[in-house]
Amino acid sequence: MALARLDENDQYDQIDPNWDLVANLEAKQDSEAMLKCIDKLPTDQREAIFWVHYQEEGLEVVAKHLECPVGTVKSRLFNARLKLRDCMSRWRKGGRNV
Amino acid sequence: MSEANTERQRFAQLLPFYVNQTLTAPERDWIEVYLRNHPEAQQQLQFERLLHETTQQTASSVPESQRLAKLLDALQQARPKPAWYTRWLGIDLAQPGQAKGYRVSLGAPAFAALVLVVLGQGLWLGIMPSAPENEQTVYRGASLPCQPAAQLRVTFKPDAKSADMMLLLRSVAATVAAGPSETGDLWLLLPKGASAEKVLAELRSNPLIEDAMQVNPPKQTPDCK
Numbered sequence: 001m002a003l004a005r006l007d008e009n010d011q012y013d014q015i016d017p018n019w020d021l022v023a024n025l026e027a028k029q030d031s032e033a034m035l036k037c038i039d040k041l042p043t044d045q046r047e048a049i050f051w052v053h054y055q056e057e058g059l060e061v062v063a064k065h066l067e068c069p070v071g072t073v074k075s076r077l078f079n080a081r082l083k084l085r086d087c088m089s090r091w092r093k094g095g096r097n098v
Numbered sequence: 099m100s101e102a103n104t105e106r107q108r109f110a111q112l113l114p115f116y117v118n119q120t121l122t123a124p125e126r127d128w129i130e131v132y133l134r135n136h137p138e139a140q141q142q143l144q145f146e147r148l149l150h151e152t153t154q155q156t157a158s159s160v161p162e163s164q165r166l167a168k169l170l171d172a173l174q175q176a177r178p179k180p181a182w183y184t185r186w187l188g189i190d191l192a193q194p195g196q197a198k199g200y201r202v203s204l205g206a207p208a209f210a211a212l213v214l215v216v217l218g219q220g221l222w223l224g225i226m227p228s229a230p231e232n233e234q235t236v237y238r239g240a241s242l243p244c245q246p247a248a249q250l251r252v253t254f255k256p257d258a259k260s261a262d263m264m265l266l267l268r269s270v271a272a273t274v275a276a277g278p279s280e281t282g283d284l285w286l287l288l289p290k291g292a293s294a295e296k297v298l299a300e301l302r303s304n305p306l307i308e309d310a311m312q313v314n315p316p317k318q319t320p321d322c323k
């Protein structure tokens with residue numbers, strides 16, 4: 001009995017008091033929306049995002065992988081971000097049809 | 099204004115690499131100073147972090163073995179297919195002297211044997227091309243030299259002097275194409291546009307000429323105009 005109570009207390013101790021259900025849900029939804037938005041990007045921009053954010057490579061390395069100048073990598077990332085922001089803002093406005 | 103734009107542009111360019119932590123120390127410091135001075139840029143940073151985290155959480159639901167098999171298939175399909183002769187004979191015409199390892203051991207000897215059989219049977223049955231029928235066939239590829247097309251044949255009288263003959267020919271603008279023959283005949287060429295009948299009449303009326311007649315020019319090759 002005492003052991004059971006101890007376990008119960010431990011479980012409560014593990015829960016983060018700052019954990020916010022709504023914020024967490026929103027973050028998860030944002031993440032899903034972001035994935036959908038990334039899928040809609042042109043291939044060259046998706047490739048740039050893959051190397052920068054998934055492989056976590058530096059600018060020169062990404063340029064080498066993509067076989068293009070560093071300026072092109074920068075512009076692809078810039079244009080990708082513009083499209084993603086647009087896509088995400090439409091989703092947040094209640095569209096869900098990004 | 100322009101400086102602010104440049105700073106904003108630099109911030110936008112460096113931000114992805116700030117988030118993935120590949121910036122150099124001075125660049126990272128610059129970004130942090132910029133963020134302190136521009137609180138509104140925090141929103142961009144949050145957006146970039148969301149993008150980074152989302153990308154990092156991306157995981158395929160397909161097992162790795164299946165993904166590798168799919169990738170291998172895609173690579174094999176993307177590889178250019180060898181030509182039929184390369185597959186069967188192992189000979190790559192693009193790289194002569196290098197046999198490909200497709201079906202070298204079977205294809206090449208089989209093809210050689212087939213060629214030998216066909217040639218042998220052809221010779222035996224006499225269906226192979228025999229000796230050429232005439233000289234023209236042999237030298238079909240060589241073009242014949244162009245022959246000047248003589249238009250007139252004239253026979254001078256035996257007592258005509260060569261100087262008189264030359265003067266006469268010059269007066270009608272004729273040139274000697276061939277001759278003289280055993281009987282003293284000359285074949286003459288006329289300039290382009292000259293009337294053969296007119297020259298013939300002029301020559302016939304000359305006392306030095308015994309006989310003059312028009313001849314058919316020999317058949318020329320298509321190259322000779």
